[in-house]
Amino acid sequence: MAERRRITGFSNPTVKAIRALREKKHRKAAGRFLAEGLRLLTDARESGRLPEVLVLSDARDPHPLLAELEAAVAAACGEVLETTPDILSRITGKGNPQAVAGVFAEFDTSLAAIDRSAAPIWLVAQALRDPGNLGTMLRTGDAIGAGGLILVDDCADPFGVEAVRASMGAVFTQRIARARWEEFLPWLRSDKGQLVAASLRDAQPYRSAPYAAPCFILVGNESRGLPEDYEAACDLRVSMPMKGRADSLNAAVAAAVLGYEVLATLQG
Amino acid sequence: MAERRRITGFSNPTVKAIRALREKKHRKAAGRFLAEGLRLLTDARESGRLPEVLVLSDARDPHPLLAELEAAVAAACGEVLETTPDILSRITGKGNPQAVAGVFAEFDTSLAAIDRSAAPIWLVAQALRDPGNLGTMLRTGDAIGAGGLILVDDCADPFGVEAVRASMGAVFTQRIARARWEEFLPWLRSDKGQLVAASLRDAQPYRSAPYAAPCFILVGNESRGLPEDYEAACDLRVSMPMKGRADSLNAAVAAAVLGYEVLATLQG
Numbered sequence: 114m115a116e117r118r119r120i121t122g123f124s125n126p127t128v129k130a131i132r133a134l135r136e137k138k139h140r141k142a143a144g145r146f147l148a149e150g151l152r153l154l155t156d157a158r159e160s161g162r163l164p165e166v167l168v169l170s171d172a173r174d175p176h177p178l179l180a181e182l183e184a185a186v187a188a189a190c191g192e193v194l195e196t197t198p199d200i201l202s203r204i205t206g207k208g209n210p211q212a213v214a215g216v217f218a219e220f221d222t223s224l225a226a227i228d229r230s231a232a233p234i235w236l237v238a239q240a241l242r243d244p245g246n247l248g249t250m251l252r253t254g255d256a257i258g259a260g261g262l263i264l265v266d267d268c269a270d271p272f273g274v275e276a277v278r279a280s281m282g283a284v285f286t287q288r289i290a291r292a293r294w295e296e297f298l299p300w301l302r303s304d305k306g307q308l309v310a311a312s313l314r315d316a317q318p319y320r321s322a323p324y325a326a327p328c329f330i331l332v333g334n335e336s337r338g339l340p341e342d343y344e345a346a347c348d349l350r351v352s353m354p355m356k357g358r359a360d361s362l363n364a365a366v367a368a369a370v371l372g373y374e375v376l377a378t379l380q381g
Numbered sequence: 382m383a384e385r386r387r388i389t390g391f392s393n394p395t396v397k398a399i400r401a402l403r404e405k406k407h408r409k410a411a412g413r414f415l416a417e418g419l420r421l422l423t424d425a426r427e428s429g430r431l432p433e434v435l436v437l438s439d440a441r442d443p444h445p446l447l448a449e450l451e452a453a454v455a456a457a458c459g460e461v462l463e464t465t466p467d468i469l470s471r472i473t474g475k476g477n478p479q480a481v482a483g484v485f486a487e488f489d490t491s492l493a494a495i496d497r498s499a500a501p502i503w504l505v506a507q508a509l510r511d512p513g514n515l516g517t518m519l520r521t522g523d524a525i526g527a528g529g530l531i532l533v534d535d536c537a538d539p540f541g542v543e544a545v546r547a548s549m550g551a552v553f554t555q556r557i558a559r560a561r562w563e564e565f566l567p568w569l570r571s572d573k574g575q576l577v578a579a580s581l582r583d584a585q586p587y588r589s590a591p592y593a594a595p596c597f598i599l600v601g602n603e604s605r606g607l608p609e610d611y612e613a614a615c616d617l618r619v620s621m622p623m624k625g626r627a628d629s630l631n632a633a634v635a636a637a638v639l640g641y642e643v644l645a646t647l648q649g
Contacts, residue, residue: 156626245513249631258624279631286626320645354644356526358424358554363517363547366637369630373638376622377588 117169117195123203127194131168131216132204137270144219146272147204148284150211154182156282157217164215166192170201173212182213206274219272222291224263224300231288232260233326233379236368237308239294239343240334244269248279249365250332254287257372261288263329265297298346301329309349309375310339311367313360316352319371323349324378332368385437385463391471395462399436399484400472405538412487414540415472416552418479422450424550425485432483434460438469441480450481474542487540490559492531492568499556500528501594501647504636505576507562507611508602512537516547517633518600522555525640529556531597533565566614569597577617577643578607579635581628584620587639591617592646600636 120128133139134147145165148154154164155178167186173179183193201210220226229235236254241247247269251262262271269276271289280287292300301308309324310331331347333339338361344350353362353370362370388396401407402415413433416422422432423446435454441447451461473482488494497503504522509515515537519530530539537544539557548555560568569576577592578599599615601607606629612618621630621638630638 160626249634252627252631253634255625255627256621256623256630258622281627281629283625283627353524353641354526355524356644357523357551358428359520359523359549359551361549362524362637363520363633365631366517366521366634369634369638370641373621376624 251280255283319351519548519551523551580618
């Protein structure tokens with residue numbers, strides 16, 4: 114077992130630097146993000162992602178997965194820190210901290226890193242502002258066998274603590290790309306790919322639409338929906354029944370209902 | 382137009398009492414809750430729900446729907462207050478306050494108030510802890526033509542600010558009931574009704590299951606899922622494809638995917 118560095122001071126610079134990753138500007142500056150909990154970190158490890166820094170609570174219970182995680186981090190020349198539950202609380206911002214947290218290098222989020230032939234479905238979100246919705250879309254993407262999530266225009270940060278939590282580990286398994294619409298559309302059109310929007314304008318029923326792989330499912334901003342010209346650029350506009358007063362669904366819900374429909378269609 | 386009472390002091394007892402409704406214990410004591418925004422309050426009015434107290438920002442822009450709302454509240458002998466944007470911010474807890482907020486009496490949330498024959502679908506959540514998920518389920522229920530949401534065991538408060546916001550007005554259109562499982566199950570079995578759970582145990586594929594109205598769709602707690610004996614009490618256990626690493630969906634997503642499938646089946 115590798116040597117662990119022990120930290121007990123709240124004002125320790127390492128603690129401060131890790132804690133700062135809860136804020137977007139510090140994540141951006143450091144190119145690092147924070148994930149917490151044995152389950153999440155085990156998902157990461159099994160997906161081939163190891164933290165550069167592993168922070169263990171000295172009040173943790175022994176667990177074989179924790180031992181495997183620590184060994185893997187040490188073998189990859191990562192750093193293992195041990196600290197008090199109080200300090201771990203301070204790092205994660207949770208009153209009831211998990212036994213472990215990790216600092217990860219952010220992934221390449223360029224469109225160029227996406228291999229569209231790797232999966233039949235891709236989720237695309239435009240100006241999605243809620244980190245919980247973003248994380249939920251990653252989680253849904255994992256469930257439907259999507260390749261990843263493409264974030265178009267100004268979206269919430271996929272590496273924020275809330276998005277990572279809501280993704281339930283899918284932040285490590287789904288590809289994530291970020292692009293402006295002006296980059297995304299030419300990239301999409303440079304190869305095979307059907308762009309489908311949940312829409313109210315000129316739309317056909319979502320249950321019988323001719324989905325085709327690779328299918329890119331586009332949902333818009335939580336309050337404004339998709340810009341009209343974005344919808345117009347889609348190959349297919351589909352609508353879900355709206356039997357009540359409202360005319361829209363939560364963005365993550367719309368992506369999931371449509372995603373499962375596309376999956377069922379593609380599987381024939 | 383009725384006379385408006387003008388309030389300009391942060392320490393005004395009315396302001397304090399309204400602001401206190403952001404906390405569950407005060408909502409419970411007062412039997413009142415808070416909703417904000419012209420759109421939400423218009424949805425409420427059109428669903429036959431008027432606030433007892435209407436709070437207007439003195440920086441609001443004139444709007445015909447706002448005038449109609451004020452007139453309706455005054456005609457129903459409700460109170461109309463006018464205050465500063467700062468105080469309205471303080472009441473709603475939002476930096477960028479809406480032009481209007483309202484105080485509503487909580488509704489009857491007993492099972493006895495539910496007429497199951499009024500709708501083909503009902504959503505049921507067990508120990509749902511996230512108010513955003515709860516509000517999203519109400520919103521989805523509105524979209525699929527559900528009659529309402531039955532909250533079993535200890536759930537988040539449907540009248541909390543976050544749940545009301547996430548419901549996008551559906552808190553006023555969907556019936557809401559609260560019950561322990563020990564009350565819910567006998568009530569369900571006292572009349573026609575199919576109880577369906579999203580489950581991994583002994584489940585059939587959700588796309589071809591024999592759903593029947595009135596169909597009660599049950600989802601469980603965000604981290605623990607449903608207790609095994611609750612699942613065993615269901616008429617139908619169905620599973621959605623899980624093609625990735627995760628073995629579950631977000632609770633509100635699961636309810637929506639299943640809800641849309643039930644809707645499609647019942648509509649033939």
